[in-house]
Amino acid sequence: MFIQGVYKTLHGVTKLYCCGMCSKDDTCKSVNYQRVAKECKLVSMPLSAWIPTYDTNWDVYTKIGWTLLFRGTRGIGGDIYTAWTNGDSVTEDDVTCMTTDVTSCNQHYRNPIVNMWSSLATTQIKVKYVLYKSEGEVAYIIFNGTGSNATSWFSQENVFESTWDNLKNDTYNYFSASGYNNTRRFYANRNFGGCDVDTAYTVTIATQFINCDFDVPETVPQFLYSTSATYGYPNQMIGMDRADVMAIFVMIG
Known part of the structure; x- marks a missing residue:
């Protein structure tokens, strides 16, 4: 038991x-x-x-199915990456945050299971990174998490399925949970050649950083994602939108 x-x-x-x-x-x-x-x-x-x-x-x-490990809420502050990795400024027991309903919670939620990742990943697991707006799920990536640590699952080689058709086979400058310069987290960046030509499938702006316009939102975190089957341009918000909730799930087996 x-x-x-x-x-x-x-x-x-x-x-x-x-x-x-x-x-x-x-x-x-x-x-x-x-x-x-x-x-x-x-x-x-x-x-x-x-x-x-x-x-x-x-x-x-x-129970068979997806288990919610993490829920990030737009605009309430805190580095989403350290909230995920270290449990900074999260709740573990607020039941209103144990859902992806965009109006239910004003905190980041972290399931204590994350602390057991080294044991969890020895089994066959999949990890699902999902973005939500009020109308529901708007984008996702499913990764093979077997043998990973709590951040290495977020990588191009682990992509199993996604709403973005080109994601698995495209080329990248950054594809990692830690991202770029401690500010662009959970970052899948295709082109990195100047603000207006930067392209991405998804990026979380975790802290304000004076570089490009999209790096200095009024509030953080901001969850940006491409609205097409391929990448978008976050600085000009061409083919991009902002999600209200970011969630990470795990499935065993």
Whole structure:
């Protein structure tokens, strides 16, 4: 059974009921079920996120699908990269932030699972980087995260699928989570030859930097993304738009 991540316990229920309650609850990622006592524990972590303590009277089940690891909120401050890597200025327990609803949260959310990345990435995992506006998902990249660390999955060679048709096979100056000059984070930059000819598929402006116009927004972070099947021009906002929420998910298996 798991000793971490349990957020609700149900007594005197069947195994089917226990798993059914988890399937209807977005917070629930796995369950522990005690067969003798008919005790059900709903867990906010997927099966491989924590090392379990074994007890032959307990059954453990995990939910298949994407688990939210991080949610960045536009314009509220803070370097999105250090929020992701170190947990700077994040919440781990505000349930209003454990969703991609653009109006639900005024913080950055970080799932404690990120601290277990070295264990998580030893299994077969995919990582999904997603951008949202009020109408829903507007762009995404799915990466192969197996064998990665908490930042190396964001790379061209790990691209598995994307809303941008050319992303996998294009050429880049920067394609990394750390990005450029500690300000342009989660940066997929194709051309780097002067502000008006700089091109990108996506970039997060994490801190204000006096270089190009798009580096000095009124508030940070700003999540810029190309609105076409290829790159756009962030300085002139040609073929580009701003998302309201950036999210990172993981899927095991």
